[in-house]
Amino acid sequence: EMVLTKAYLRYVSAGTFGIVASAKCNVVYVRGAAARKSGRVGVAALENVHIWDTKTGEKVGVLLGEKHEVTCVAMSPDGRHMAVGYNDGSVKIWELETQTNSVTFSGHRKAVSALQYDENGTRLVSGSKDTDVIVWDIVNEAGLYRLKGHKGMITQCQFMRKCDCLVTSSKDTFVKFWHLDTQHCFLTLVEHRNEVCDFVLMLDESRLITGATDSELRIWNITMDDQFADSGEVRQSGLAALTDSDSQAESPENGPVRCQFLGSLRRQSRERVVSVRMDPSGQYIGCHVDNNQLLFGWCDAIRVVCREQTLSLNCIHFVQKPRSEES
Numbered sequence: 001e002m003v004l005t006k007a008y009l010r011y012v013s014a015g016t017f018g019i020v021a022s023a024k025c026n027v028v029y030v031r032g033a034a035a036r037k038s039g040r041v042g043v044a045a046l047e048n049v050h051i052w053d054t055k056t057g058e059k060v061g062v063l064l065g066e067k068h069e070v071t072c073v074a075m076s077p078d079g080r081h082m083a084v085g086y087n088d089g090s091v092k093i094w095e096l097e098t099q100t101n102s103v104t105f106s107g108h109r110k111a112v113s114a115l116q117y118d119e120n121g122t123r124l125v126s127g128s129k130d131t132d133v134i135v136w137d138i139v140n141e142a143g144l145y146r147l148k149g150h151k152g153m154i155t156q157c158q159f160m161r162k163c164d165c166l167v168t169s170s171k172d173t174f175v176k177f178w179h180l181d182t183q184h185c186f187l188t189l190v191e192h193r194n195e196v197c198d199f200v201l202m203l204d205e206s207r208l209i210t211g212a213t214d215s216e217l218r219i220w221n222i223t224m225d226d227q228f229a230d231s232g233e234v235r236q237s238g239l240a241a242l243t244d245s246d247s248q249a250e251s252p253e254n255g256p257v258r259c260q261f262l263g264s265l266r267r268q269s270r271e272r273v274v275s276v277r278m279d280p281s282g283q284y285i286g287c288h289v290d291n292n293q294l295l296f297g298w299c300d301a302i303r304v305v306c307r308e309q310t311l312s313l314n315c316i317h318f319v320q321k322p323r324s325e326e327s
Contacts, residue, residue: 024069025044040060047086063099083124088111089110090108091136108130108134110128114128118159126157131172132146145183152195155171158200166178192210192218193212197275198273199211206221206222207219209276211276215270217273218263219261221259225255269291271289276288284297
């Protein structure tokens with residue numbers, strides 16, 4: 001008889017090399033003083049984050065992690081720090097100039113799936129596969145509050161500038177608006193029938209564009225209640241009694257934001273949306289879908305979409321990147 005010695009058990013992984021980027025994480029543009037020059041990006045590479053110079057093709061920095069894989073990254077507004085989320089639910093703040101870890105936040109039970117700074121860089125919001133959303137105080141290095149209400153993995157989080165509100169999306173098909181002074185959800189968008197993968201707010205916050213696993217990008221009109229805009233006043237009586245079931249029906253009288261569905265932009269591809277982004281000037285919007293297609297459009301055309309009208313991408317001058325150029 002042949003005896004199996006299980007010799008393969010003697011071999012263990014000693015390390016990896018040549019990793020350019022991990023497929024499970026986003027890519028961020030490194031800006032500000034830490035970039036020194038334009039054209040640098042931060043990408044996850046297993047447990048580390050590599051800083052690459054896209055002009056020279058050289059790796060110019062490494063944020064050394066430990067044993068947990070990087071799942072999400074975000075740049076601070078001043079470009080000096082990078083927030084990195086890990087598979088174990090922790091969030092670390094890295095100094096890009098010294099490439100050292102300055103703060104570690106632990107609050108999630110599962111992998112971090114979304115990270116975003118506010119415009120001042122003093123607060124950070126994180127979403128996770130555990131369905132929780134946590135707002136962190138960067139200055140005091142502490143958690144502010146945990147927001148519960150979603151039933152699926154958080155796919156995107158974003159602070160609003162005109163009021164103290166937070167917008168979140170999830171695989172539970174909902175997009176929620178939260179008032180941060182009371183930590184209550186005052187509005188839930190229920191139009192989607194599929195998982196919401198990403199969303200983007202226009203710079204003037206007059207439009208919200210959401211992308212899901214279907215073939216449409218949905219456009220929402222946002223109006224601000226004047227008594228809430230740029231003020232800290234909150235109608236405590238209206239929000240304190242609001243429950244998650246109440247928020248399913250859009251009730252704009254109970255919150256600072258009113259949101260109305262305008263129409264859809266139909267994509268030729270039926271692949272799910274990976275990400276939706278806007279350029280810093282606010283003139284263009286880009287949509288990355290799962291079959292490696294990139295779609296670009298002009299935001300001015302999106303602003304004039306009529307209510308309940310379905311348009312094709314050609315109507316707003318979207319251009320699909322040819323496959324020959326993708327390679």
